[in-house]
Amino acid sequence: MSRYTDMFRALKAREEGAFVPFVMVGDPDLDVCEAVIEALVAGGADALELGVPFSDPVADGPTIQRAHVRALESGAGFHDCLKVVARVRARHHQVPIGMLVYGNVPFALGLERFYADCAGAGIDSVLLPDVPVRESLPFSAAARAAGVDPVYIAPPSAADHTLDAVAAASRGYIYAVSRVGVTGTEHASSTVGLAQAVERLRSASAAPVMLGFGISRPDQVTEALAAGADGAISGSATVRIVESHAASLREAPRGSTAYEAELEALSSELVEFCSAMKAATHRSRQSALQQQRQG
Template identity: 55%
Template sequence: MSRYTDLFARLSEAGEGAFVPFIMLGDPDPDTSFEIISTAIESGADALELGVPFSDPVADGPTIAESHLRALDAGATVDSALALIARIRRAYPDIPMGMLIYGNVPFTRGIDHFYEEFAAAGADSVLLPDVPVREGRPFAEAARRAGVDPIFIAPAQASEATLEGVAAASSGYIYAISRDGVTGTERASSTTGLSEVVDNIKRFGGAPILLGFGISSPRHVADAISAGAAGAITGSAITKIIASHCVGGHPDSSTIDDLEALKVELREFISSMKSATRG
């Protein structure tokens, strides 16, 4: 069984949904990033979605875009991200880890080599947010050869052909977005219509559905589970907590002013989000 299969089976038996935080690797530096990720796991995160810093993150809103830049300013590279993934895997051998990486990276490194090196580091899945399912076949095939689950996005207003393709091509889970647009809580968040989003995807079968984009409160998580999703992914709300603890409160700073205070706030937030998956 894959780590995802094991996770969803265990949570289903317990009557819970999954809470999955998104965290940028290397934000604001590798050691602090490891401490942040460790805190998230130990506070109840069921799985991780980890970003690999990139200079042109077109799917991300301002909050997460700033986290890319903080990590890059601190010297983050794909190789340093791989090293951090391996460090997390050694410390937490059972946690499912998904990667969010922009398509330039596999193109630059070579598609087969790219998936092989992320598999070797300990990644369970890879989502390329700027590669739609209609262009994703070579990526999905290379991922499966390497033992990595390919993840595709199911847009909120997608055509039946797109949803059918996403269901067929994704393994591990399907990333359903609660609304169109970029990531973030900069826009007003609403969970109205989530049941319709989930039901549209479920018609085509496939892997468990995780809802993301604009999920920023325990109520949003509870609504996602009530709508039939297997869990929820939260990114910008967590990234805002990290940014608020940068020196001087400046999100472009690559230094945390009080790591312990950050960990306390993060622990409280993640614990509350996880609690909301239990109904």
């Protein structure tokens, strides 16, 4: 039994979908990002997806690319990120924590050590956005040996054999991409073809399906769940909120009244955003279930 299993079981019992926000660890620095994570949990996040900064984030759009840069400039390395995660885990024992990290990091460290370090920090899953499922076997084997769920991306309009492979390889959840391209709110998500993909994934006895890429508004959460997804992941919209306060936090002396006021404003905005996105999972899941019962 994993934290994801417990989470999705509890959500199903309450007739809710999952809302999972993404933020970059170390953005704009290690101390502030910890406060950011706490605000997401306070806002009702069902689980967390936390990014590790990387110098060449090819799967990300400009908003999250800038978050990588800010985090790297703050000096956040992989093991610094793990220390943040470990502290979050100590405060939130039941919240599933996923890590999004580019494949060069586990490759450079060695797969066995990488996944063991992740497990030691309390990470439940690892998503490798630049590792296609056809190359996933050694990563999956090392992850499972360490007790970490490997997560892979189900591409938009993927062939059936690719969806089947993603379903077979993923644990915890499957990341279904809503459109072709990179992350970002510059282009809206699309649920065209998603219902068919979800049906195919479920027929392969897959893990629950989470929809990502371009999810920035409550109505998009509603659309994702109506199309059959078990939940939605929002990244660029969350990161954009952090970015809007980053410069002011850097300029204000730490501990000053101005700094504390800016940090409070950031936290309040994140709580409000997360609460609205989570509220959409109540309404849309209940509506979808009612339609199924009537049909």
